[in-house]
Structure formats: C-alpha cells, structure tokens
Amino acid sequence: MVDRGEQKQKTRHLLISSALKLSAEKGFASLSLREVAKAAGITPAAFYRHFHDIDELGLALIDEVGLGLRQLLREARRSIDPNRSVVRSSVEAFISYITENSNLFRVLQGERQGASTAFRRALFTELGRFIEEVTEDLEKESIRKNQPLLDVGLAAEAIVAVTFTVGAEALDLPKHKRPELSERIVKEIKMILRGALAMPETTRASKISTPKKIKGKASR
C-alpha cells in the first residue's frame, strides 16, 4: 500500500519531533529511550531500527535546530519593511519565531552547556554559521548605507549573544510583556552598532569614546 522507505522516514521524524518536544520540557539529558519511543508510538525495540542509541538521535536533533536557525534568518530577512528599522523588524521576527518554536530554541540554549563535548561542538558549529550570516548581512547593510563598521565579526557575535540571551526570557514571559523585551533588545543592538561605527573624524571621536587604542582597521 504505502512505500516502505517513506513510512520509515515518517517514523524517524516522529521520533525526532517527540524528542524535541520532550527535551524542551525537561531537557534532552533526562530523556529515556523508552519514553521517546512511547511518545512516537513505537515499541522500545523498534527504536533501534532508526538510531543506534539516544545520542545519535541527539545529533539528528541538532541538525533540526540548525535548520531552524537558518529558517529564522530567512524569516527575519523576509520581514524587512522599508518603513521600519531593519533592527526592529528583525528582532520582532526573531522573538515571534522563538516563541512559536520554543521547543527548538529551548533545546538550543539548554544543550549549549548541558551535554557531551561532541554534542556541544555540533551546536557551536551551527551557532558559528549563524553569526557568519549575520556578519554578511551587516557588511551589506553597512555598504548600502555608506556607514563603515569596524570589527563587523565581533559586532555580529555580540549582537547574537545579546539577542539569544535576552531573547530567551521571552519564553517565560506573558505575551503582552514581549514587546517591551523586544524594545530592550533593539536598543542594545543599536548600542552595539553605534559602538562599531567607524567615526568620520576618527581621532576626535575615538578619543572621547575609549581612551585605549582602537585598532584602525576592521579585522576579519
């Protein structure tokens, strides 16, 4: 009746999405194989037809998270409205994405420290990719506006750190308090961007801002 490989894929994905849901509730580390199998509607023994053990499922889950991140960026870019600040519409797209996909985001944040080194490394790789894409966006925007930025890579890293860390609070917040949180993130990002601006009258402005040396060239 139905294609066999297709059915297998279906079950596999059911395992992944069940694990995702359970991980978001109680952390991937405390999942049991039996529990995930049960949630996916198969017997524990059948689990082994799909993954060698539960850590292998974990890696598949990280792939899913990475996919989610890329989709998030696409969403943010799509939602850019020329009448509104790029930063503001991106942050709002981010917040609405992570509250709608809270499972994905909770796992992302939770397993950054939680799990094994291999697990962690895989997550850092995904995050690194994300930062790189933000860097490229910043560079394009900087050229478009003719506002040169110093240390674009570092600015992107800082922006992502702030957005993810502060944004994480949204998940525990009632809906009506989220715009306030978005506003806070927007202000912080603009603060970083202002700090990354290469001043037109370099010496003067940089003397005011930081007494210590500023590298004259944008690194990266």
Next chain:
Amino acid sequence: MVDRGEQKQKTRHLLISSALKLSAEKGFASLSLREVAKAAGITPAAFYRHFHDIDELGLALIDEVGLGLRQLLREARRSIDPNRSVVRSSVEAFISYITENSNLFRVLQGERQGASTAFRRALFTELGRFIEEVTEDLEKESIRKNQPLLDVGLAAEAIVAVTFTVGAEALDLPKHKRPELSERIVKEIKMILRGALAMPETTRASKISTPKKIKGKASR
C-alpha cells in the same frame, strides 16, 4: 568528640559540592540521588536527613552559584590595576575565575534553560542581581571619568550577556588560546560602551550613528 551540628553541616556541604561536580560533568538534570549520596560518601537513606528531595539540593546549589557570582565581582574589582584598562583586567579576572570554578559556571549556564520554572527563576534572580551590580559600577566609572552614559542598565545587560556567552567558550579551550578569547570579549565590551556614550555634540554624532530616534534620557 566533635560537635554534632558542625558534622552535619560538613556532610551537607559535601553533598552540595559533590552535586556541583557531577552537574558540571553531565548536567544537574541527569543526576540521581543515589549517585550524589555515593559521591558524598553516605548511604542514599541518609540523604533525606539533609534534603527533602534532589530538587531541594538543586536550590541550595543555585545559592552556591549566586555566592560564586558575587565573589567573582569582588575579585574583578580587586584586580583593577590603574595602569591597565578596567575592562581588560575585569574580563581577565572573569575568565580566570570561570576556568578555575568551571563546575559552578557550567551549572549556571546549563540550567538557565534546562530545569523547572522555579529553578530557572531562581537563577534569573541571581543574574539580575549581578547585572545590577555591574550597572552600579558603570555609573560610578562614568561619573569618575566625566563621560555620561545613556541606558546604563541596558549596557550592563548587554555586557553581561556577551561576557557570559562568549566567555563560556573558554571552558572548552586549551589554556593558550584563552587570551585571544579575552581580547575578543574586551573589544566587544568596549564597542558596547562606545555605543552607550552620550555624545558631546549630540545631534551631529547621533545622526551619524542611528537614523532612528535615540531616547534623550538615560533610562533606569
């Protein structure tokens, strides 16, 4: 021979520090009561003389983390050397603190998303306190240097987010690569501080930096 209450305190602390060590290795969520009791050198049943269940131990553990954060700030302040940048010496103190107390820090970062809502809330409270103290330090420094800052609270929040997020990488890094990481954090913090500066010729500078409105008053 020995005072009874004192002995009890000793065992209690042994439980906490064993849990801390184990949590850092595999996450608090995956600890078992028996495992912690064994590591502390008592029988599982004796555990109940100290905590009602393992989550109660978890809360004690968060207190320990909070204590560690406060100690960290004290350490950072102590290490300020007038010949070096405040930011740089603070970041270096931070990195050396978290690598020496990696267990504490791993738990702090790991359980931010991992555990129950109550657990998470307790951690956020500790972090909020930390941000507040950084805010106060920034305000003092800003007055001392006569360099007014806008949105000091937001700047502190962003600085803490960046420091903790990027700093977390230090734990998986070989020792010789850490100075490079510190340098990255220092640059990012200075970027944020530059962005938080209230410009002397306000209109001009702010027009360059962000086309959208900047709130004229420091909030908080």
Next chain:
DNA sequence: TGTACATCAGTGAACGCGCGTTCACTGATGTAC
C-alpha cells in the same frame, strides 16, 4: 564528675518500578520469474 536517658546522622536491607538491550517473531511491502 557520673549516670541514665534523649536525640538524631547515618546504616543496611527491602520494595516496586522504569530503564536499556536482546531475541525470536510477525506480517506487510518489495522483487524475481
């Protein structure tokens, strides 16, 4: 100081339970002729 009793941190055995893993199996889907 000495004695008799109370307190209570820690013991060790026992319980029922969910765990990961194995195994021989079933029965629908796929393939060769």
Next chain:
DNA sequence: TGTACATCAGTGAACGCGCGTTCACTGATGTAC
C-alpha cells in the same frame, strides 16, 4: 497477471540493573540531674 521468496519495520516478552523511598536499627553526641 500470479506465485514464491526476501526484506525489514515493528512486536512483545524477557533479562539484569540502578533508581527513589521506607523502615527498623545503631551508636556517638548531647542533656538533665
């Protein structure tokens, strides 16, 4: 198209194990007189 055999996702029972929790207990420390 029909038949005979192969494949293999999923089943259900069984295993030994570590889990959290309970219980009556022990014996050192503390207290009252």
